[in-house]
Amino acid sequence: MRPAGRAGDARPAFHLTNRVVHMQSSGSLANISIPARAGVGLKAEHYRLILKTLPDIGFFEVHAENYMGEGGAPHRYLTAVREHYPLSLHGVGLSIGADRPLDRNHLARLKALIDRYQPSLFSEHLAWSSHDTGFFNDLLPVPYTAETLSRVASHIEQVQDVLGRQMLLENPSTYLAFSESTYGEVDFIAEVVRRTGCGLLLDVNNVFVSSTNQLWDPISYIDSYPLAHVQEIHLAGHARESDENDRPLLIDTHDRPVDDIVWDLYAHSIGRIGPVPTLIEWDADVPAWPILAKEAARAELLMRSKDAAIPRAAAE
Numbered sequence: 001m002r003p004a005g006r007a008g009d010a011r012p013a014f015h016l017t018n019r020v021v022h023m024q025s026s027g028s029l030a031n032i033s034i035p036a037r038a039g040v041g042l043k044a045e046h047y048r049l050i051l052k053t054l055p056d057i058g059f060f061e062v063h064a065e066n067y068m069g070e071g072g073a074p075h076r077y078l079t080a081v082r083e084h085y086p087l088s089l090h091g092v093g094l095s096i097g098a099d100r101p102l103d104r105n106h107l108a109r110l111k112a113l114i115d116r117y118q119p120s121l122f123s124e125h126l127a128w129s130s131h132d133t134g135f136f137n138d139l140l141p142v143p144y145t146a147e148t149l150s151r152v153a154s155h156i157e158q159v160q161d162v163l164g165r166q167m168l169l170e171n172p173s174t175y176l177a178f179s180e181s182t183y184g185e186v187d188f189i190a191e192v193v194r195r196t197g198c199g200l201l202l203d204v205n206n207v208f209v210s211s212t213n214q215l216w217d218p219i220s221y222i223d224s225y226p227l228a229h230v231q232e233i234h235l236a237g238h239a240r241e242s243d244e245n246d247r248p249l250l251i252d253t254h255d256r257p258v259d260d261i262v263w264d265l266y267a268h269s270i271g272r273i274g275p276v277p278t279l280i281e282w283d284a285d286v287p288a289w290p291i292l293a294k295e296a297a298r299a300e301l302l303m304r305s306k307d308a309a310i311p312r313a314a315a316e
């Protein structure tokens with residue numbers, strides 16, 4: 001699954017200016033733009049501290065599926081946090097790659113959540129987690145074929161139609177390649193962008209995890225990724241294990257600090273793209289707030305060091 005060149009440019013029907021994403025809003029929520037700064041995942045463990053101290057964080061991101069209930073403490077806290085910070089919404093349950101229709105009820109709940117909180121960004125994975133009547137906890141990869149390309153593009157068009165806005169598609173972390181794939185991953189993603197006008201989320205940790213597991217070059221992947229369409233970056237920690245042949249096997253665990261090699265790949269990425277909203281994803285064994293804040297500060301420091309106002313055209 002070695003990446004190759006990108007397909008032609010899409011013509012997004014949405015407004016993107018200098019990596020700060022704007023959306024139309026009829027509501028009263030402030031800060032509806034996400035700046036090119038670092039954000040962190042909003043976790044229940046930190047609700048009170050965040051509201052008490054209002055730390056200097058660029059934005060917060062939440063998993064949509066954690067807020068699909070009607071009320072309760074999570075909504076009370078998220079409402080309060082949203083009054084002070086830009087928000088990014090990250091979906092993990094749409095199953096965009098599944099070989100069955102999207103769940104209309106899930107989409108409707110997503111639409112209600114977006115109407116309620118007006119996040120500046122909404123992203124989902126290039127993956128599937130449902131099949132027939134079953135649901136899986138994992139985000140599973142799709143083979144990159146003409147058939148799956150049509151299906152993924154059709155699902156993304158449906159999502160964007162229902163939500164009335166652009167979504168970002170995230171590159172997956174993978175542990176194997178499908179022999180039936182006829183596209184490289186980057187070509188597949190570029191063609192999805194061209195067909196749907198969706199934006200992209202570049203998960204740099206996913207690139208490193210996949211490239212190590214499948215023995216390809218992460219720099220080539222990043223350099224050939226459709227960088228002009230990247231509106232958010234994810235950074236996360238991974239676990240290092242070994243397979244039965246004693247070769248390194250990386251697991252996308254989101255339970256520890258970002259690896260130094262991933263920081264290097266991030267520096268390379270923003271050197272190409274310029275500063276872009278960057279999320280520290282830490283979803284398991286969530287640490288004390290200062291540790292998360294330190295990771296975010298490191299991302300900001302790197303962004304500032306690369307902030308030579310790289311012209312957008314340089315990434316195209």
Ligand SMILES: [Fe+2]
Nearest residue numbers: 170203234281
């Ligand atoms: Fe991610």
